[in-house]
Every structure is written in C-alpha cells, then in structure tokens.
Amino acid sequence: MRLTFKLIGYPIKHSLSPWIHQTFFERTGLEGSYTLHEIPGEAVFEEEIKKLRDAEVNGFNITAPYKQTIIPYLDRMDVTAERVGAVNTVSLEGNEWVGYNTDGIGYVQALRDKFSDMDRNKDVSILLLGAGGAARGIFHGLIQAGYTNLTLANRTTSKCEDIILGYQSSVITLAEAEENLAAYDVIIQTSSVGMNEAKQIIDLKNLRKDTIVSDIVYQPLDTQFLKQANEKGGRTHYGHTMLLYQAQKAFEIWTNQPVDVYGMDEEMIAKIKGDQ
C-alpha cells in the first residue's frame, strides 16, 4: 500500500519535513509521499481539513499556527497530547483521527541520544527557560521520560505555574535563574528569544563548565545564547533536532516501524546553514 502523509500549517514553503520523511521512506523501504498542504488562514481551515478527510490520508503533521485549531476535528487524543493541549501529529486509525504530540518527547530523545549521562541519570537538575507551547511540550516530554528534578523560569511566572499544575516542580524568575545558574545540570531555552536576532533570554555569566545547554531556536543555529554557552565551557545542543526527532516519532506512529535518524542531523545543519 502506498502511504500518503501531509503537513499542514502556514507558512510552510521552506519546511524541511518533506526531505526528512522522504529519507525515512528510503530507509524503511516503505512506499509513499509526504507533501505540503498549506492552509493560508483560519477562514478556510474547515474546508481544507475536509479535503484531507475525503482523501483518506494516512496521517499528517500540524505546525504553527494550527496545533490547537485541529483539536475539535479529532476523534481522540493520546494522553501526552491531552496534557500538552496541542497536537502536531494525526494518524488515521480505522476510521478515526487520533491526535498525538511528538514535539516534546522528540526533543527529549534528541538530548538523551547526544548526552549519555542524561540518559543514565533521571535526577539531573533541569532548568526550562520560557513558558509557551514549546515549554509545555518539553516539560511533558521530560516527565514522560522519567525526569523528576525540573525548574521553570519565565518572564511571566504565572505561565510556569499553569504548566506545572499537578506536578512537583519549581518556578523561579528569570533573574533568579541567571543568578543561580550553577545549580543546574541541563538548561533548555524554549522561548522564541534569539530567533533571527542577537538577543538572549538570560545572561549565562554564572554557567558552570560542562553544563548541557540546549536552545530550540534554529534560525540561526548558532544563537547568541549558545555562543555564550560555548565560551563558558558548556556542552551545547542545537534546536533543529526537535524537528528531526518529532518527525521520527510521527513516522513511527504512522507506520509502526522503527526508523533511524543516523547522519541526518549533520545534513540538516548543512541545509539550514545554506538557507542563512
């Protein structure tokens, strides 16, 4: 059977997802296509979604700005997507559309693959900076992977309180994070600060050497935040891996087959740098 997958969102013309999934098709030997289905505004969302229903596509990804808009069109959601309150992957299962969120678990997998000490020790102290949709996804990805020692910091701390509701985690201000930075083993920058601009959410002057520092921003790949982390002796991790690993998890949900991302990280870096 030839599989049909789509990506919906706006704008998506420069998305690397078709290349990623084409590579997955080649690696698994499965036959199919992954193409863009751009939806240029909320006004036409319903009719475009109906087209995907009628076409009986096997699955699709949802990117900004529709990760919540899609929810009323689903028959079910898995527990992670329910907790995150956003869906990036839909799978046709029987006659039902089932919603998943692979962004957070994908990102956490990327970190564990790169840093084996993080994979071994679930008690590492982890600081999340920012409290938007990405932070919520990564928070639940960390919880699901068994990490227990989580602290959230944000300009608006009430948004952190909303995210940790029902879980044992701490909330601090950005100033406190900056001051007490040496207390953390892993620091994950989840906000949009630094995207196409030379700005940082906090200064890393107090960073302890060898701390793992990750930034989800990948335009540019080498954000000012990661540059400073490097200068301070941090072990840095680039944001494009979220895109790669969420795609891997989505492909596995759709096909029930494991797929290897080996070597794709470097190819993506070259593609993203080529765009800059």
Ligand code: ATR
């Ligand atoms: P998302 O798309 O992930 O849902 P977003 O709206 O891009 O989220 O914002 C993500 C985070 O960036 C938020 O935590 C936001 O802080 P507030 O909750 O206080 O608004 C943070 N953010 C954006 N610009 C910022 C800035 N200049 N300084 C500090 N934090 C900033």
